[in-house]
């Protein structure tokens with residue numbers, strides 16, 4: 001069978017890197033604490049589904065959940081492990097690893113709650129705290145309404161969850177809350193679907209020990225501080241539209 005060439009626009013490498021539409025290429029940022037998921041054709045196809053304004057809510061939820069699962073799996077790669085010696089059923093010794101330390105999730109409500117199930121699917125009975133932060137629709141400034149966090153959060157690794165990272169104001173406020181509760185910056189991992197280049201750069205500089213795992217860094221922000229090309233209002237599309 002003939003393998004289609006990239007010039008035909010199909011296949012796993014559908015176009016050479018330099019010829020891809022700009023908006024499908026994640027912006028690069030040069031911070032050691034920012035990790036962008038591998039830009040596979042699968043990921044770009046999933047992102048295309050959720051960016052499409054015609055995608056119905058059920059599909060938006062399904063495809064967002066798939067990306068969230070990829071983010072959680074990658075986030076877990078950043079947790080520390082220690083050596084663990086075991087024996088296999090055929091009597092062989094095997095020197096492997098196990099996770100070290102306790103974890104918890106913290107979702108920034110409302111949109112961040114959409115990421116909780118993906119975390120639960122990977123970490124059975126994981127504890128989850130909540131921080132309710134809403135962006136003011138006029139000023140775009142974040143406002144903190146409420147938080148409820150595990151009592152021993154200062155002893156845990158925290159997976160902070162919010163799909164959208166626009167100005168970075170909401171995530172910054174959430175990190176301040178966690179730091180006030182005694183969580184050291186290096187034990188916070190922020191999992192995010194789409195980031196703006198300015199938001200992620202400011203955040204990475206402000207919190208150099210905190211790690212960000214994101215699926216994609218977009219082109220920028222519009223006049224209403226929405227991410228572009230973005231996907232619109234994540235919370236509305238996941239919960240109410």
Ligand code: PRP
Pocket residue numbers: 108109110111112133134135136140142162163164165166167168169170171199225233234235236
């Ligand atoms: C959205 C999003 C982030 C925030 C991102 O939430 O989920 O929390 O905006 O914007 P920022 O980086 O400029 O702060 P929003 O406040 O709209 O509430 P929602 O989760 O209820 O949709």
Ligand code: URA
Pocket residue numbers: 111164166225226227228230231232233234235
């Ligand atoms: N919140 C969203 O849901 N989307 C954006 O683009 C910005 C903030």
